[in-house]
Amino acid sequence: MVNIMSRIILCIDMDAFFASVEQKANPRLRGKAIGVIGSGARTVITTASYEARKFGVKTGMNIWEAKKACPHLILVIANNARYTHTCKGLEEIYSRFTPDVEIYSIDEAFLDVTATHHLFGGPEEIGRSIKRSIKEAFGINCTVGIAPNILLAKLVSDIAKPDGLRWIKPEDVEGLMEDLPVKELWGIGAKITERLAVLGIRTCGELGRAPSSLLRSKFGIYGETLKAMGKGICSRHVQAKPEDARSIGHSMTLPRDIRERKEIEAYLFKLSEMVGRRARKHGYMGKTIVLVIRYADFETFSRQSMLLDFTNDTHDVYEGAITLLNGIHLKDKIRLLGVSLSTLIHDPHQLPLIEEERKRKAVLRAMDYVNDRYGEFKLTWGSYIAREREAGVISPSWKPSGVKSVHLK
Amino acid sequence: MKLSISKDEIQEKLSNIQNIVEKRNTMPILSHFLLEAGKKGTHIVATDLQIAIKEPLAAKVQSEGKLCIPARKLFEIVREAEGDITIESEDETWIKVSFGKSRFRLACLPSGEFPAWPGVESAEEIRFGIDALSEMIEKTMYAAGETDTRYTLNGLLFHIKPGDGHITVVGTDGHRLALLQQGMEAKVTDEKKVIVPRKAAAELRRFFGGSESVSAIIGKNHLLFKIGDVEFLVRLIEGSYPNYEQVVPPSNEKKVVVSREDFLRTLRRVSIMSRERSNAVRVDIAGSSLAVSSSNPDIGEARDEIGVEYIGEDISAGFNARYLMDALGAMTSEKVIFALQDPLSPTLLTEEGKEEYKCVVMPMRI
Numbered sequence: 001m002v003n004i005m006s007r008i009i010l011c012i013d014m015d016a017f018f019a020s021v022e023q024k025a026n027p028r029l030r031g032k033a034i035g036v037i038g039s040g041a042r043t044v045i046t047t048a049s050y051e052a053r054k055f056g057v058k059t060g061m062n063i064w065e066a067k068k069a070c071p072h073l074i075l076v077i078a079n080n081a082r083y084t085h086t087c088k089g090l091e092e093i094y095s096r097f098t099p100d101v102e103i104y105s106i107d108e109a110f111l112d113v114t115a116t117h118h119l120f121g122g123p124e125e126i127g128r129s130i131k132r133s134i135k136e137a138f139g140i141n142c143t144v145g146i147a148p149n150i151l152l153a154k155l156v157s158d159i160a161k162p163d164g165l166r167w168i169k170p171e172d173v174e175g176l177m178e179d180l181p182v183k184e185l186w187g188i189g190a191k192i193t194e195r196l197a198v199l200g201i202r203t204c205g206e207l208g209r210a211p212s213s214l215l216r217s218k219f220g221i222y223g224e225t226l227k228a229m230g231k232g233i234c235s236r237h238v239q240a241k242p243e244d245a246r247s248i249g250h251s252m253t254l255p256r257d258i259r260e261r262k263e264i265e266a267y268l269f270k271l272s273e274m275v276g277r278r279a280r281k282h283g284y285m286g287k288t289i290v291l292v293i294r295y296a297d298f299e300t301f302s303r304q305s306m307l308l309d310f311t312n313d314t315h316d317v318y319e320g321a322i323t324l325l326n327g328i329h330l331k332d333k334i335r336l337l338g339v340s341l342s343t344l345i346h347d348p349h350q351l352p353l354i355e356e357e358r359k360r361k362a363v364l365r366a367m368d369y370v371n372d373r374y375g376e377f378k379l380t381w382g383s384y385i386a387r388e389r390e391a392g393v394i395s396p397s398w399k400p401s402g403v404k405s406v407h408l409k
Numbered sequence: 410m411k412l413s414i415s416k417d418e419i420q421e422k423l424s425n426i427q428n429i430v431e432k433r434n435t436m437p438i439l440s441h442f443l444l445e446a447g448k449k450g451t452h453i454v455a456t457d458l459q460i461a462i463k464e465p466l467a468a469k470v471q472s473e474g475k476l477c478i479p480a481r482k483l484f485e486i487v488r489e490a491e492g493d494i495t496i497e498s499e500d501e502t503w504i505k506v507s508f509g510k511s512r513f514r515l516a517c518l519p520s521g522e523f524p525a526w527p528g529v530e531s532a533e534e535i536r537f538g539i540d541a542l543s544e545m546i547e548k549t550m551y552a553a554g555e556t557d558t559r560y561t562l563n564g565l566l567f568h569i570k571p572g573d574g575h576i577t578v579v580g581t582d583g584h585r586l587a588l589l590q591q592g593m594e595a596k597v598t599d600e601k602k603v604i605v606p607r608k609a610a611a612e613l614r615r616f617f618g619g620s621e622s623v624s625a626i627i628g629k630n631h632l633l634f635k636i637g638d639v640e641f642l643v644r645l646i647e648g649s650y651p652n653y654e655q656v657v658p659p660s661n662e663k664k665v666v667v668s669r670e671d672f673l674r675t676l677r678r679v680s681i682m683s684r685e686r687s688n689a690v691r692v693d694i695a696g697s698s699l700a701v702s703s704s705n706p707d708i709g710e711a712r713d714e715i716g717v718e719y720i721g722e723d724i725s726a727g728f729n730a731r732y733l734m735d736a737l738g739a740m741t742s743e744k745v746i747f748a749l750q751d752p753l754s755p756t757l758l759t760e761e762g763k764e765e766y767k768c769v770v771m772p773m774r775i
Contacts, residue, residue: 308556348687349774354651
């Protein structure tokens with residue numbers, strides 16, 4: 001059994017990732033206040049450059065708010081291909097230093113270098129080498145947090161931002177945690193912060209000393225985890241191998257609120273194709289179809305139904321979503337639509353016996369092949385009338401491998 | 410209405426209809442059976458609107474009448490009864506059931522509410538031996554779909570071609586197919602293709618004991634089987650059945666002769682380690698050996714090998730072991746012929762020396 005306190009974990013967090021990539025790609029944007037946005041009419045700031053952050057521009061602000069905070073802000077429409085390309089390149093760089101790499105999101109990664117750091121001159125030196133390699137390859141900055149576990153590595157990378165590097169050794173953990181507000185911890189959001197405040201717990205030191213019985217009574221089994229987090233203990237390891245997916249889904253905020261049946265159908269088809277394609281790509285089939293609808297007033301609900309058989313065929317997913325839609329009496333315009341496939345199994349790749357179905361499967365394979373090669377929706381169905389691409393910005397949860405659900409903002 | 414009847418007789422007749430009568434309460438009348446007591450004879454009629462059964466009941470009728478009786482409740486009462494049972498109607502909605510000193514009152518529905526027995530119009534009649542029909546159902550039913558959206562697959566196709574005196578029965582779920590050809594006595598002028606629901610085929614088997622032949626009367630929408638005094642009416646599945654003749658590979662060149670038992674045992678063993686649900690195994694045929702292997706990244710691997718008679722190029726293909734095992738299990742010959750073409754084309758399993766029974770299994774992509 002390896003002592004978890006003796007591990008050396010790196011959290012590598014890109015600084016203002018989308019903005020940095022854009023500034024690198026376009027020299028005229030360098031040193032300027034920029035905000036990366038989607039192409040839709042109702043997009044928000046996804047990432048602001050550090051120059052813009054000085055003026056108070058934050059992720060999630062709408063354009064009007066951002067322009068008010070920083071009138072000279074330059075808005076840049078996101079280029080998803082550029083970010084995914086960079087992310088894949090980053091993964092390649094990490095793999096030069098250790099095989100234990102978990103790409104946590106498009107701009108964050110955890111590396112377990114316990115077994116390899118001595119080859120590169122120790123924890124800090126390996127961190128510096130990675131920073132250097134990234135700078136050389138992509139011209140962008142990152143912050144490296146080094147700690148005995150991923151919770152603390154993430155914490156110190158947040159503290160050391162931007163363009164920083166900091167190592168917290170086991171003996172320094174207690175001192176660091178003592179006066180640290182609980183909300184700084186990864187995984188503790190506003191709700192839990194509030195519930196802890198009711199118990200008089202504001203700092204990690206207080207959380208670590210709080211009686212187990214109290215935390216258990218308020219948070220159930222999660223109470224134990226919280227207490228451990230307060231002490232800076234985290235038992236989650238770097239997951240180098242992606243976990244099996246539990247659902248595959250896509251959702252999108254529409255460029256404007258819609259009510260027209262034809263329009264809803266077109267978006268559902270697009271989402272179904274994205275879901276079906278992702279399932280096929282990663283070798284999954286699912287049996288449950290979930291339809292998510294958000295009305296203009298943000299009321300959100302979902303409906304689900306079980307299909308008769310497992311599928312990853314775009315048309316089956318679409319039919320399922322339409323059947324669910326038929327069962328809903330729409331009382332308002334729709335702001336967001338989502339489709340997902342769950343109750344997943346690994347696609348056994350059973351070939352169909354009946355000629356028409358073999359053809360249908362072959363068509364899907366051929367289309368996937370073309371789209372893999374030339375880009376999504378390059379080849380699509382005639383029934384899906386090519387409409388203006390309303391590209392969203394890629395979700396931060398995007399990963400170069402695995403099938404994590406993605407929300408197109 | 411008043412009649413008396415032996416416990417064994419009514420228990421057997423009621424047990425025959427328990428799978429037909431409605432268990433959920435969607436249409437209350439369908440959870441009832443119709444009892445028709447007449448001087449000339451007494452009958453039980455039950456239906457789920459897909460299947461209707463009319464079977465005789467040997468009863469002593471004191472006064473005639475008909476009534477709809479809750480099938481499940483009366484069955485439960487009868488099972489607990491001893492000796493002869495007397496059933497007497499009070500009016501259109503109540504009956505009294507009595508035996509020994511036991512008395513039951515059971516709420517019923519008027520006979521007028523029971524669905525009418527559909528007539529089978531302008532029909533042609535075919536006769537089968539019970540054994541032949543039984544074999545046709547047993548050997549094809551396993552391959553039929555159960556809850557397929559392509560609803561015609563949830564039935565067995567009975568294909569009768571004029572002139573050649575044969576009937577072909579087919580079952581398929583879209584991944585594998587089983588087909589059996591049998592001789593029959595019939596005067597059929599037109600080609601006929603009827604699809605019998607899987608459930609009906611399964612229920613029909615209950616009535617095979619005690620009779621030697623069955624006559625089937627084929628109507629436009631219904632098929633009526635007459636087995637002795639029992640009438641078994643099936644509403645046929647409408648729609649077109651896939652072209653099964655196109656699916657059966659006519660000339661797979663790589664023919665492997667293998668012991669049926671050995672192949673079955675090997676598949677059973679190796680599939681322990683294959684992924685749940687898919688039952689995926691890999692079959693490698695090289696020289697005179699057939700190897701079956703499986704691997705599941707989460708559990709482990711397995712491999713087994715048996716000797717076969719084979720002359721030809723090496724070939725490998727993936728299969729759902731369940732499909733091969735079902736087919737082998739339905740066969741009876743000592744040796745079977747496993748005929749392959751290439752890893753992505755349909756494979757054919759037949760009994761050595763027999764052409765009538767064919768099982769087609771589509772491979773998995775490996």
